[in-house]
Amino acid sequence: MNPQINSLCDAAWAAFPVYQAKTNAERAAFLDEIANQIELLGDELLQTASAETNLPLPRLTGERARTCGQFRMFANLIRAEGWNAETIDAADPTRTPPKPHLRRYLVPVGPVAVFGASNFPLAYSVPGGDTASALAASCPVVVKAHPAHPKTSELCGAAITRAVEACEMPSGTFALVHGGFEEGQDLVQHPHIRAVGFTGSHSGGRALFDLASRRERPIPVYAEMGSVNPVFLFPDALTSRTAELAKGYAGSLTLGVGQFCTNPGILVAVASAALDQFLLSLVTELESAPAATMLHNGIADRYVQDTAEFASHAHLETLLQSDAAGKPALFGTTAAQFLAHPEVRQEVFGPSAVVVKCDSVHEFEAIADILEGQLTASIHFDKNEETLALGLLPTLTRIAGRIVANGWPTGVEVSPAMTHGGPYPASTDTRTTSVGTHAIDRFLRPVTLQGMPD
Amino acid sequence: MNPQINSLCDAAWAAFPVYQAKTNAERAAFLDEIANQIELLGDELLQTASAETNLPLPRLTGERARTCGQFRMFANLIRAEGWNAETIDAADPTRTPPKPHLRRYLVPVGPVAVFGASNFPLAYSVPGGDTASALAASCPVVVKAHPAHPKTSELCGAAITRAVEACEMPSGTFALVHGGFEEGQDLVQHPHIRAVGFTGSHSGGRALFDLASRRERPIPVYAEMGSVNPVFLFPDALTSRTAELAKGYAGSLTLGVGQFCTNPGILVAVASAALDQFLLSLVTELESAPAATMLHNGIADRYVQDTAEFASHAHLETLLQSDAAGKPALFGTTAAQFLAHPEVRQEVFGPSAVVVKCDSVHEFEAIADILEGQLTASIHFDKNEETLALGLLPTLTRIAGRIVANGWPTGVEVSPAMTHGGPYPASTDTRTTSVGTHAIDRFLRPVTLQGMPD
Numbered sequence: 085m086n087p088q089i090n091s092l093c094d095a096a097w098a099a100f101p102v103y104q105a106k107t108n109a110e111r112a113a114f115l116d117e118i119a120n121q122i123e124l125l126g127d128e129l130l131q132t133a134s135a136e137t138n139l140p141l142p143r144l145t146g147e148r149a150r151t152c153g154q155f156r157m158f159a160n161l162i163r164a165e166g167w168n169a170e171t172i173d174a175a176d177p178t179r180t181p182p183k184p185h186l187r188r189y190l191v192p193v194g195p196v197a198v199f200g201a202s203n204f205p206l207a208y209s210v211p212g213g214d215t216a217s218a219l220a221a222s223c224p225v226v227v228k229a230h231p232a233h234p235k236t237s238e239l240c241g242a243a244i245t246r247a248v249e250a251c252e253m254p255s256g257t258f259a260l261v262h263g264g265f266e267e268g269q270d271l272v273q274h275p276h277i278r279a280v281g282f283t284g285s286h287s288g289g290r291a292l293f294d295l296a297s298r299r300e301r302p303i304p305v306y307a308e309m310g311s312v313n314p315v316f317l318f319p320d321a322l323t324s325r326t327a328e329l330a331k332g333y334a335g336s337l338t339l340g341v342g343q344f345c346t347n348p349g350i351l352v353a354v355a356s357a358a359l360d361q362f363l364l365s366l367v368t369e370l371e372s373a374p375a376a377t378m379l380h381n382g383i384a385d386r387y388v389q390d391t392a393e394f395a396s397h398a399h400l401e402t403l404l405q406s407d408a409a410g411k412p413a414l415f416g417t418t419a420a421q422f423l424a425h426p427e428v429r430q431e432v433f434g435p436s437a438v439v440v441k442c443d444s445v446h447e448f449e450a451i452a453d454i455l456e457g458q459l460t461a462s463i464h465f466d467k468n469e470e471t472l473a474l475g476l477l478p479t480l481t482r483i484a485g486r487i488v489a490n491g492w493p494t495g496v497e498v499s500p501a502m503t504h505g506g507p508y509p510a511s512t513d514t515r516t517t518s519v520g521t522h523a524i525d526r527f528l529r530p531v532t533l534q535g536m537p538d
Numbered sequence: 539m540n541p542q543i544n545s546l547c548d549a550a551w552a553a554f555p556v557y558q559a560k561t562n563a564e565r566a567a568f569l570d571e572i573a574n575q576i577e578l579l580g581d582e583l584l585q586t587a588s589a590e591t592n593l594p595l596p597r598l599t600g601e602r603a604r605t606c607g608q609f610r611m612f613a614n615l616i617r618a619e620g621w622n623a624e625t626i627d628a629a630d631p632t633r634t635p636p637k638p639h640l641r642r643y644l645v646p647v648g649p650v651a652v653f654g655a656s657n658f659p660l661a662y663s664v665p666g667g668d669t670a671s672a673l674a675a676s677c678p679v680v681v682k683a684h685p686a687h688p689k690t691s692e693l694c695g696a697a698i699t700r701a702v703e704a705c706e707m708p709s710g711t712f713a714l715v716h717g718g719f720e721e722g723q724d725l726v727q728h729p730h731i732r733a734v735g736f737t738g739s740h741s742g743g744r745a746l747f748d749l750a751s752r753r754e755r756p757i758p759v760y761a762e763m764g765s766v767n768p769v770f771l772f773p774d775a776l777t778s779r780t781a782e783l784a785k786g787y788a789g790s791l792t793l794g795v796g797q798f799c800t801n802p803g804i805l806v807a808v809a810s811a812a813l814d815q816f817l818l819s820l821v822t823e824l825e826s827a828p829a830a831t832m833l834h835n836g837i838a839d840r841y842v843q844d845t846a847e848f849a850s851h852a853h854l855e856t857l858l859q860s861d862a863a864g865k866p867a868l869f870g871t872t873a874a875q876f877l878a879h880p881e882v883r884q885e886v887f888g889p890s891a892v893v894v895k896c897d898s899v900h901e902f903e904a905i906a907d908i909l910e911g912q913l914t915a916s917i918h919f920d921k922n923e924e925t926l927a928l929g930l931l932p933t934l935t936r937i938a939g940r941i942v943a944n945g946w947p948t949g950v951e952v953s954p955a956m957t958h959g960g961p962y963p964a965s966t967d968t969r970t971t972s973v974g975t976h977a978i979d980r981f982l983r984p985v986t987l988q989g990m991p992d
Contacts, residue, residue, distance in 0.1 A: 101932055173955040184945060186955035188976075191935050193968065297751035301911075301962045304969070457755075470991060478555055481645050481985045488988040491638060501627040501640035503986035508755045514647065514983045515758070522642075522984065529968045530976065532940040532957035533931075537924060 089270045092259040096195035096224035097276035099256030104222040114251040115159035119152035121243035133205045136233040138377035151206040158220035184535045190528035192222035194278030197271045200230040201283035203343045210240040214281030221527035232380045282307040293512045307512040310345035311458040317353040318465040334369030336492035341376045342435030346493040355441040370412040384409035387434040419447040457507025458484040460493035543724045546713040550649035550678035551730035553710030558676045568705040569613035573606035575697035587659045590687035592831035605660040612674035638989045644982035646676035648732030654684040655737035657797045664694040668735030675981035686834045736761040747966045761966040764799035765912040771807040772919035788823030790946035795830045796889030800947040809895040824866040838863035841888035873901040911961025912938040914947035
């Protein structure tokens with residue numbers, strides 16, 4: 085056990101009852117102060133993040149607003165009545181046996197370990213949604229910084245620590261550690277850690293899940309691990325909006341150099357003249373996408389390797405060859421081949437997609453049904469195709485956490501009705517979301533007081 | 539893979555979309571019909587259960603009412619608006635980018651495997667709370683009968699199957715299998731099973747949790763595994779209500795021959811003349827407890843072995859020697875010894891308790907703090923001790939799922955505000971309850987529809 089991690093987890097445990105005993109108003113003020121402190125970092129934060137991640141300043145400016153907005157959203161949530169789901173069953177002394185008074189409410193699970201993501205250095209990293217929702221739930225947080233953006237993480241960690249001090253929270257309320265797999269392993273296995281939030285690859289998330297499940301006292305792991313996010317284009321929509329759909333799809337596929345967990349990597353449509361025209365437009369759009377650098381060399385190398393492998397796959401036709409890391413790639417296949425060959429259904433992290441050409445819309449359901457758990461699934465349809473398209477919903481709601489009608493999956497609203505999660509392997513806990521107010525549920529558990537004085 | 543289990547799980551999977559597509563009213567009528575069919579089994583059910591479990595008829599009559607009440611409670615729950623937690627975020631087309639319409643609601647996770655308990659042949663077994671809440675959530679159920687009461691299980695299984703037929707539900711909606719560990723293993727590992735409900739021993743629950751976590755696609759296991767359920771007696775309450783508390787405690791400890799997961803196996807009090815008097819009364823009460831046979835030979839043999847081990851333990855004083863399976867046993871120890879020796883904190887399944895004699899109430903917190911996760915903790919206090927007693931709540935809510943004031947933990951209300959669960963090892967998923975309306979939450983997951991027509 086790394087002694088620094090051991091002492092930070094002990095400090096988080098010591099802080100837990102003190103932090104939990106703060107009022108909702110005090111914790112809300114603390115969350116607001118974190119948002120203020122992050123904003124006070126000013127341009128230095130944006131420039132540092134841009135230098136470490138290759139993400140452009142406008143994108144990072146937006147991500148900072150989202151990040152601070154999340155802290156303020158959770159501050160407002162815990163200021164309002166009802167966030168802890170209090171339920172009362174009245175006593176009934178006339179019943180035999182007498183019915184006792186019961187009060188159920190939610191309490192924090194304990195210190196939470198958070199693993200920052202590489203693709204959102206702010207909103208899913210040190211000051212991300214996992215940290216904000218855990219702190220809102222009254223859980224101290226220990227974050228392991230993603231090694232791809234250590235300076236950004238340090239700046240954000242220092243801002244949160246200043247908020248801890250300004251709001252007189254116990255010093256163990258928040259801690260930041262750097263390190264690799266061994267440090268992560270120590271953190272997830274520490275007896276004082278009671279839950280884990282993670283955003284990243286399947287191999288990383290599954291490794292943490294396995295460690296947490298094998299503990300003497302198992303703890304939940306909320307790992308959001310991405311997916312291929314299928315898009316189904318119904319024929320009339322494809323015919324009536326060919327150019328618009330090509331432009332929209334190209335935009336969603338290349339947004340953030342395709343490095344989003346909601347990146348739409350599979351497109352399903354019926355072979356037709358409209359599809360041919362759509363693909364011509366799509367290739368043109370993708371070819372003209374501005375050159376962009378990926379998050380780090382590991383991701384770039386992997387992208388080049390994965391797209392090369394797809395290009396040489398016997399059951400894929402190359403529609404657009406990627407000639408460099410970050411350059412879009414497009415492949416084609418048939419429904420029969422897609423169903424028969426699991427390799428072509430794998431996620432490629434980056435702006436690469438597989439177009440599945442069907443003989444008819446009646447093949448859509450089998451394609452949806454064979455897919456693994458997804459964060460999202462999208463359907464594009466014209467008004468007259470509504471019944472047909474909505475007929476896919478039972479299957480799509482079984483495989484995905486969010487179903488988008490006539491829109492694109494990238495761009496995740498931070499709001500009460502959002503679900504950012506889905507059946508495994510999209511996430512390790514399909515009953516939860518990592519975005520929106522319900523993200524707090526992950527770090528709460530119910531307690532019932534029976535016959536207790538007010 | 540056992541071919542019968544394989545075919546039942548396939549049938550459950552085939553039934554899933556059909557059962558899910560039924561209306562709430564249809565599913566509610568089905569749950570009500572299950573209750574009717576169980577009642578129609580009449581005395582044969584009670585006599586069969588009594589012969590198989592040694593439980594007396596009045597207790598089983600009460601348990602049948604509870605069992606049927608659970609089905610009717612879930613029927614009423616899903617008839618009412620709001621059970622699927624629908625949340626809407628309105629669209630805002632004036633925002634940049636436009637905010638989409640979002641609708642979040644809960645959907646079933648898929649077929650559920652239920653493992654019946656030995657100590658409640660009805661309410662936590664084939665027609666128990668796990669089955670009722672999973673069916674209410676629109677999940678097909680495959681139950682593995684507990685081998686200790688196969689005929690009772692068959693009767694109940696046939697009653698549920700009659701309800702399936704009468705209500706024209708798909709035949710795979712419910713299935714019952716018999717078997718041992720291997721059949722259980724096959725069931726938990728079947729790819730079409732998406733969650734597990736279990737009530738029983740720690741070794742059994744943990745084995746299922748480990749299997750489920752190691753699947754290619756891990757699934758949640760809701761194992762409720764019992765605990766020692768500490769009771770804290772504050773000094774003035776002990777003095778003012780000595781005889782009443784002794785009688786109450788003896789009643790709770792011996793209820794159902796101590797074979798409840800909420801059985802209060804640890805009693806904590808300050809050494810005093812009142813405690814001496816309490817223990818005298820308690821021993822008298824326990825000695826006069828009517829002779830009763832335990833559920834089955836395995837449990838009886840284990841009880842004799844565990845109480846003999848406690849009787850020979852260097853750090854325990856025998857206050858009442860158990861001379862047979864099912865006969866109460868009482869042991870004494872000091873706070874210092876209790877804190878130093880984990881063995882004396884172990885659960886003995888049956889009417890056996892350890893009394894921890896403290897020097898002062900200030901030792902109560904350390905005792906609570908060292909305990910593992912508990913289903914319940916109870917505190918008895920007089921009005922003037924309220925501040926002192928409620929001072930224990932932060933620690934007790936951290937270790938237990940339900941805190942009982944001036945009452946006993948046995949007797950679990952089936953109602954919205956109940957929590958029957960707790961931190962590990964009381965249960966494998968501390969965020970849930972296996973009793974009351976919230977038990978349905980275990981088998982639901984959120985889905986969000988974005989921009990979808992009504």
